[in-house]
Amino acid sequence: ISEWTFGQGVLPSSFVGRETEPLGFNTLDGLDADVRLAANRVSTGLGVSLADLRAGLAINDGAVALTNAEAKLGDALVSGDLSISPGADGAAVEVQGTVSGTQLDTIAPWASALDGEADLGFDLQGTGATPADIVSQLAGSGTLALRSLTISGLDTGLLGVVVARSDAQDEVLSATELEALVAERLGEGGMQVQEVVVPFSIAGG
Secondary structure (H helix, E strand, O other): OOOOOOOOOOOOHHHHOOOOOOOOHHHHOOOEEEEEEEEEEEEOOOOOEEEEEEEEEEEEOOEEEEEEEEEEEOOEEEEEEEEEEEEOOEEEEEEEEEEEEEEHHHHOOOOOOEEEEEEEEEEEEEEEOOHHHHHHOOEEEEEEEEEEEEEEOOOOOHHHHHHHHHHHOOOOOOHHHHHHHHHHHOOOOEEEEEEEEEEEEEOOO
16 A cells, blocks of 8 residues: 655546557556546646546556546536546447536536536546547437526517517517617517426537
């Protein structure tokens, strides 16, 4: 039983699934190990950095399992398990994970019109001889739960404004007037949604 402490390290590109060289799990044949991992910060190469990583790493005759992994992603908690089992056709990878209590812009920075809290859960599997093969074959499903969601620029009171303007001038608004009114109100206010649950599936990466 021992404890090793290392300084800063760099993960290879294979960690993010771009590497096309075969995975060398044959070097682990006959090796058994049970390791506890801890890292103050992990940069994945995907623009995402994790803090305070804690996980168990088990190696059993070439098979690798990352268990009870937990880390912080901003204010959110990331947890999950990863298993890699070598076989005749390469490595079979299974990963289950959750992201709990995060802000939507943390996991979807491109969705600038949306604001709220999010929980993400997923279960994925893939098989391949290289990391790139595994990523291209990923399949599975998950759920995205959104809470206290605000959709900016989607004014649910617009219909009432249109009716009121029409009543005030005692005639139906023309297409030009309606277009001008919508343009005037566009970007104002926002629609509030208490909770939305979005199931999703992934096939072929």
